[in-house]
Amino acid sequence: MDIFGGLLAGFANILTPENLLFAFIGCALGMLTGVIPGFGPASATSLLLPLALFLGPAPSTIMMAAIYYGSMYGGTITSVLLNVPGEISSVATTLDGYAMTKRGQGGKALAISAIGSFIGGTIAFVGLVFATNLSSFAVGLGPRELFAITIFALVLVIGLAGDSLVKGLIAACIGLFVGFVGLDPFTGITRFTAGNLNLADGISFVIVAIGVIGLSEILESIGRRTLIDFSGNVGPIRITWKDLKDSSGAIFRGTGLGFFYGLLPGSPAAAATFTSYAIEKRLSKHPERFGKGAIQGVAGPETTNNALGMSNYIPLLTLGIPSSTTMAILLGAFTINGLQPGPQLFAQHPEVAWTLIASLFVANIMLFIMSLPLVRVWVSFLKIPTLILYSATLGFMTIGAYSVRNSMFDVLVMWIGGLAGLLMKRLGFPLAPLALTLVLGPLLEENFRRAVSIEQGNYGGLLFSSTVCQVIYGLIVVLLLVKVFTTIRASSKKAGARTGSAEPVRAKEGQK
Amino acid sequence: MSFLDRVASARRTRAAGEWIAATVNRVTTRFPWLIAERIAAIVILLLALYFLSVAVSYGLNDGAQAAPGTFPALAAAALVVLSVIWLFTAKPLKKDVEDETPGEEVLDHYAHQEGAAQEELAEAAAHDADATGALESDSHPIRLIFVLVWSAVALPFVEVIGMIPLLFVYLTGLFVVVAQLKWWKVMIFTALTLLLAAYGAYVGGIYLPDPIGIGPFLYGIVARIFGW
Structure with a gap:
């Protein structure tokens, strides 16, 4: 199926009343969970993941994609109005977005965010459509190469997303072990079940995602004394031609930047949005206005974030590599419906792949329509005290976790996951590597074992038998060395700064 | 209070x-x-x-x-x-x-990201520290402990009294103690919401445990009212 034929078929599928309804429900649910303070797309999609179990492959992927996009739009509302970014990539938006809210221009900030997001998402969509060609190159890759690519993606995510390489790798290993529990697909023996029959079928990814990502977020928020409730004024939701003209450059630059960053597996979304912010400040005739409510400071990062959200699908759909926690959860939604994103998806289930791609465009339009005129409706949800939302969400999560396999054991696993996630956050562990290995772990092991079989038990051949593998492993070594080097340099700089700052204190003490 | x-x-x-x-x-x-x-x-x-x-x-x-x-x-x-x-x-x-400044952790994080200029990083770190540092410093462990203990006490009773009655008790407890809502409002709101959720689960084919037969009981009442 060629690109245009596939895309037309995708639009034909999505434009049925039933699928449009799923897209609409997904957008609304995504917006709704996105406006819960502190909830980013990852938490929102993990909470709503059980919904994917009860729909077919196409409706569930449509709905999950809409939820993801909707939660990104919803997250903007809390970033701008409450100064509470749902995830690290939204911090750049808060810098000028919240400053605009304080000046009574919150509505204007939300409007330019929606327009920028729509334009960025639409242009990135065109790029995504053409980038699907990459999957045809990836079809020829064997288990050795796929194993190497997955390791490469993991190293990128661990290296770029977190502060500590060691903690990132530990989190990745923990995710692998959760994936090992249950029946071994090759030999049929049970592994790591400690004789517990409930574990024989393995630990569901859905349950762990709800617990580690969603529940831990709620528990962390509940444990705070200061809670965020919005009682301010949004201001008029309109922008002038002058605002649009002022922001147009930021929007188009943000689109290009976001699309480029999204192509990289493990793309650091925060770096992309801050780079956009930095560029806009540099190019501005009034850099002194940044941080005090410059409209370009909202338009640039928001557009970048949404364009990146769209182009993040490229490594997922063409290589099967999720580039962020949210993408890992979406990959989980695919796998529980028996689909495996990657080069084979376009060959085996082109209708699902193209319907998903078309649904992204439809969701982008829907959200643009829903977010501008209905912004006051979404803001009204912010006026519900957060503790009510958190309490209700706990009840919803209990039903969601139970419904996965009709088992209270799963609810217990969700709570264990939630506590573990909370503990990991407190200890400074990044959760993205854990989410990634949870989903990719089984695939990683499958490719490893197939590759060993091909190599007749020669483990050295696994590393060096093909040129692609040699290049990828070489890149992995370089990346790891760079990460170790930068970590050492950063810690020595920090130690130097501390010694420097301690000197004047000592001098003062000496004078006394 | x-x-x-x-x-x-x-x-x-x-x-x-x-x-x-x-x-x-x-x-x-x-x-x-x-x-x-x-x-x-x-x-x-x-x-x-x-x-x-x-x-x-x-x-x-x-x-x-x-x-x-x-x-x-x-x-x-x-x-x-x-x-x-x-x-x-x-x-x-x-x-x-x-002796650590509140924004240092955030600054460290951004310092690892590539591309963004240092001054924006410092500005962002200061801003983020304002936004999140205040939240993290004033934790409310008693609230968290209550939620954990209440969940540990209540949730195992699902198999005994069923999912919907249990969620009624569980959520009422959370709404009254954690969210500080009036108990009678909570009971009405929770009961109605859970009835809707139970109906949704029934329509969606989700099995919810009901050992005391509350589902057929409620269905009987509704059927009598509407003459089904």
Whole structure:
């Protein structure tokens, strides 16, 4: 199926009343969970993941994609109005977005965010459509190469997303072990079940995602004394031609930047949005206005974030590599419906792949329509005290976790996951590597074992038998060395700064 | 002042908090090496060793193929090495370090990201510290402990009284104690919401445990009202 034929078929599928309804429900649910303070797309999609179990492959992927996009739009509302970014990539938006809210221009900030997001998402969509060609190159890759690519993606995510390489790798290993529990697909023996029959079928990814990502977020928020409730004024939701003209450059630059960053597996979304912010400040005739409510400071990062959200699908759909926690959860939604994103998806289930791609465009339009005129409706949800939302969400999560396999054991696993996630956050562990290995772990092991079989038990051949593998492993070594080097340099700089700052204190003490 | 706030500020609670803080202080003074990160590293190391021994028991070599234990053993070995590295490189948690500025952690994070200019990073860090630092410093552990204990006490009764009655009790408790809502409003709102949720689950084909037969009972009432 060629690109245009596939895309037309995708639009034909999505434009049925039933699928449009799923897209609409997904957008609304995504917006709704996105406006819960502190909830980013990852938490929102993990909470709503059980919904994917009860729909077919196409409706569930449509709905999950809409939820993801909707939660990104919803997250903007809390970033701008409450100064509470749902995830690290939204911090750049808060810098000028919240400053605009304080000046009574919150509505204007939300409007330019929606327009920028729509334009960025639409242009990135065109790029995504053409980038699907990459999957045809990836079809020829064997288990050795796929194993190497997955390791490469993991190293990128661990290296770029977190502060500590060691903690990132530990989190990745923990995710692998959760994936090992249950029946071994090759030999049929049970592994790591400690004789517990409930574990024989393995630990569901859905349950762990709800617990580690969603529940831990709620528990962390509940444990705070200061809670965020919005009682301010949004201001008029309109922008002038002058605002649009002022922001147009930021929007188009943000689109290009976001699309480029999204192509990289493990793309650091925060770096992309801050780079956009930095560029806009540099190019501005009034850099002194940044941080005090410059409209370009909202338009640039928001557009970048949404364009990146769209182009993040490229490594997922063409290589099967999720580039962020949210993408890992979406990959989980695919796998529980028996689909495996990657080069084979376009060959085996082109209708699902193209319907998903078309649904992204439809969701982008829907959200643009829903977010501008209905912004006051979404803001009204912010006026519900957060503790009510958190309490209700706990009840919803209990039903969601139970419904996965009709088992209270799963609810217990969700709570264990939630506590573990909370503990990991407190200890400074990044959760993205854990989410990634949870989903990719089984695939990683499958490719490893197939590759060993091909190599007749020669483990050295696994590393060096093909040129692609040699290049990828070489890149992995370089990346790891760079990460170790930068970590050492950063810690020595920090130690130097501390010694420097301690000197004047000592001098003062000496004078006394 | 809510019930949980009163508990948090009660003399006995404060005394218990002070006792815990004093005990932790005594232990860490006596064993300065023992900090939270190192304790976590030791726990992970022990788990990794256990996983390694279990993985080895599944077999490591199966002729020309990888045995069921090969890949888990490799992962466990990596985890052993990583936890040992962490054990020896662990630093006190930022909260424990008094001379640390609130935004430093955030600045460190951004400093690792490529591309963005340093001044924007510093600005962002200061801004983020304003936004989140204040939230993190004033934790409400009593509220969190209540949610954990209440969940641990209530949720095991699902198989005894059924999902919907249990969620009614569980959510009522959370709404009244945590969200500080009026009990009679909560009961009406929760009951109606759960009835809708139960209907939704029934339509969606989700089985919810109902050992006391509340579903047929409610259906009987609705059927009588509408003459079904």
